[in-house]
Amino acid sequence: MRPERKRVVIIGGGFGGLYAAKSLGNEPVDVVLVDHKNHHVFQPLLYQVATAALSPGDIASPIRGVLRHYANIEVFLDEVVGFDLHGHRVHLKEGADLAYDYLIVAAGATHSYFGHEQWEAVAPGLKTLEDATEIRRRILLAFENAERLAAEGRNPGPLNFVVVGAGPTGVELAGALIEIARGVLVQDFRSIDPAQARVILIQRGPRVLTAYPEDLSHSAVEQLRAMGVEVRTSAVVTSVEPGLVRIGDTVIPSTVTLWAAGVSASRLGKMLSADTDRAGRVPVGPDLALSEHPEVFVIGDLAAAKDERGQMLPGLAAVALQEGKAAASNILTELQGGRRKPFHYRDKGLLATIGRQAAVARFGSIHLTGLIAWIAWLSIHLILLIGFRNRVLVLINWAWAYFAYRRGARLITDVEPIRERDRSTTEMRKAG
């Protein structure tokens, strides 16, 4: 470490952290990226692992591998346990304290159960590869258990999949679930008819995909219903219990319940600021830095950043990625004696996929639905996927799933159930 070079520490290897690092690659700074996991996950496709279309390895790249050509970047596999903002140090769980000149915190968000944390064991959320394989295990085991009971002449009862929350993740999970049941598994079972499985999507508010224009929300519901998903809007879940979900007095039997209803920022946010918002996000200035600590940038889902009109920027991969580049650029500019620029989000649009040839998309003022939106979704996600290898593999897996109506990654592997995990591990998982 040459003494004259400034050191930038980046917390988190998601979209924000990774693109910040890439923007600092081979520049005259020393960079340390810290993440609790050794791999970057392409989160927009995580639901495809959960529904057995893709393997974990298809959507994840080792962070070291992605950054290997930048000799000025070191990667630490470690967990952040605290900050000394005045002393410019990060406290790590395994390693020694890490000194920084600039800090970029991109620790992301995790599920939120709005105070009902006990619901997590029954209704897992989808944020990590481990979440995805656990959800995959539950979905496949539900069919297996029903088959066994039916083969013994016993009544397996209803096979209901309840998805709570109809944002993009909830919509994508619901669409993929009905496709598995009606398309993929139909030939696999002898005693049950997987096509009889019900998929119920529950939304608290009056419409699905709240962040989307209203006509696209309506189109999404139409496309979901055409595929067989039951969509219930303005339905507030009051209780999640093993085997059922309550909406007030209504009891919905549920074989597998999945949670896609809310996120809250990493708990690192509270260690950085006393002024986090209701979702735990850290307020930042137009330059994405803390007002009291201009050397500390907060980006991605952890940041409460606003656009020029004072609107809160949404928790999208595209936002995190652009913020990562902007924070890096501000640091490099400042080191060369220049002045920081305010962050400007270039809106690339919104895209959610529902199923085979079913999607909704907004690009600027253009709204797309159905096949054309789906093709746009497919193309853009392939281009965005990090790493040549993953792109080719994912393409083949998708082509296979599409043409053969099969899902190759239908593996039930043993994992410790979420309820038995150390909660602190779960909480820290996204926290670098």
Added chain:
Amino acid sequence: MRPERKRVVIIGGGFGGLYAAKSLGNEPVDVVLVDHKNHHVFQPLLYQVATAALSPGDIASPIRGVLRHYANIEVFLDEVVGFDLHGHRVHLKEGADLAYDYLIVAAGATHSYFGHEQWEAVAPGLKTLEDATEIRRRILLAFENAERLAAEGRNPGPLNFVVVGAGPTGVELAGALIEIARGVLVQDFRSIDPAQARVILIQRGPRVLTAYPEDLSHSAVEQLRAMGVEVRTSAVVTSVEPGLVRIGDTVIPSTVTLWAAGVSASRLGKMLSADTDRAGRVPVGPDLALSEHPEVFVIGDLAAAKDERGQMLPGLAAVALQEGKAAASNILTELQGGRRKPFHYRDKGLLATIGRQAAVARFGSIHLTGLIAWIAWLSIHLILLIGFRNRVLVLINWAWAYFAYRRGARLITDVEPIRERDRSTTEMRKAG
């Protein structure tokens, strides 16, 4: 279930069970295949998952998917807990008893620590996908920990990988480990030099690959040494402890210890016969059935089957596969009023790979080494892999690993450590 049809129950979805099922597919019998896992694993490539070249999904297929076109075959995901050989019933853990007219037990084998079962926590063996991802996790974490210590200016100590047992699995693991260290990871780290890692292969007997002709054993050692693996023969491991392996008075520091030294048959063997051999295998007649229960066939690694000259057949996929077909054929012949045929093993040869362009092979009396043996190994394993999808994916992964000197599947995912697993789960894992 039509009353006039006989029911064949198959225990285990490995090579033996799966090929028995396929041979009975669309024949005039009802078939139930029971396995504790929902997927068939292509075991000869398991070491490639453990060394991050392939993903679990690349070498595994859902059993239901493989058998979906046979309407007469049902698949149960369940665990066998006992047999009533007189009453012709199989006791299952989850489901009701299963009655059979014919039973084919193909429950395979698991690691054996020769009475030192406490070594398992320190030195995991390689039999399942979960074993493979746990071993992958340990290997990658060893490099990560060394990097962290070195980056802090502390001495990470030696980075030693010790593989106990130099059968095909041990040889393959050792070769792949040295390739990772010297080829794949070299660019990924900043503070350590992965190429300095040592790989030590320990063999109890005087030569590696004991089942192979002597000249091929010598060639294997030469090829391993040329790659940088330290091979120690006639070395009896007397103790496996965290961080070290003892060979008598010699202490070998070991960062990661892997066990490839022995297998013993599934504990289902003892439930079938009082006469199991030292490795727990069940003696069977020339028709592969129990002498006292001719309706019960035992095949694969669980069977102590002999060839015409009274030689014990080895624990190979090819043997299990042929035995599965033979048992099925004997059942069908008998149901048509014919007589059973004694099993004849058609020797397809022996093949073990060591690394890039390094392998040994015997086909009949032809012995091959180096590049040509490696090409033979590659071709044969691609052809054998079950399922079109996997074959293409594996080919791409390999081509990628070969030309780019990278390994795509370098993911460290959370799993419960082997030492914390319920031992009964571990024992039953292969037991269908």
